[in-house]
Amino acid sequence: MKKSLYCFFLAVVLWHGDVCAAFFDNGDSTITDTVSGLMWQKVTAPGIYTWDQAKAYCENLSFVGKSDWRLPTRNELQSIVNYNAYKPSAFSTFFPDTVAAWYWSSTTYAGSTGDAWYVDFNYGGVSSLSKSDHDYVRAVRAGQCGLFVSSTTTSTPAGSSTSSSTSSSTSTTSTTATTTTTTTGWCPSQKVLGEDSPDLEALRAFRDNTLAQSAVGRRVIEIYYNNADTINAALDRSPLLQAAARKALEAVSMMVGR
Helix, strand or coil: CHHHHHHHHHHHHCCCCCCCCCEEECCCCEEEECCCCCEEECCCCCCCECHHHHHHHHHCCCECCECCCECCCHHHHHCCECCCCCCCCECCCCCCCCCCCEEEEEEECCCCCCEEEEEECCCCCEEEEECCCCEECCCEECCCCHHHCCCCCCCCCCCCCCCCCCCCCCEEECCCCCCEEECCCCCHHHHHHCCCCHHHHHHHHHHHHCHHHCHHHHHHHHHHHHHHHHHHHHHHHCHHHHHHHHHHHHHHHHHHCC
16 A cells, blocks of 8 residues: 555646656557657558648547647657667657658748758758648647647748757647647646645656656656556546645655755
8 A cells, every 4th residue: 555655646736847868658559758758649640631631630630539640840750760770760669650751840941931941861960941841741739638738830031040949838739920729638746736836846846856867767757647647537537636646746845846
């Protein structure tokens, strides 16, 4: 019983941190990035598409019981490039059919709105291309806990570049220079402590600076990710459990915040 409670509270503490990518094969033709929380289509979409066709394919995709698939942003698509490989620059264990070619992103090129960014899975480079051209597609969606991911897409003038931005409160989608955010779900620690709790910040720091730095710690984060729905359901059913979880989280946050 003590072991079960310990595992429960450990799971409640954890949710995504800004650490190196850690992919998990869900066994249903999807891949989860346990760092960003994004869920990827494991296989490349059949055929090649114009940019508008690529967006339509993803947005109309109904797969593994999910219908909120979309075309990834440039920064999101770059996050699955393996820069230690080429032709294709892919993590072949998780994305085995990646074509050594160009894949569309949803990010419009600011220098010409008729162009969009693509990621080249030959060598991992990025550039822009006319939206009327044809490229490959891989769909993405936010993970089961939307608070895991916030991918900020910012239009960039010609000759400059962007870098990805990650936060811990929302899932972000943008097709213009303005970022819009959509919260897709609560993570247990935030459900218990509240969005702006200083205790939550201490737990985040512990997660990112300590647990995420080891293989075992990243595995614990992964376990949390795959059980977030179950934990939330248990919390919703039992106010007593939520109160106990709050006390445990507050106590842990004091210890790790010193």
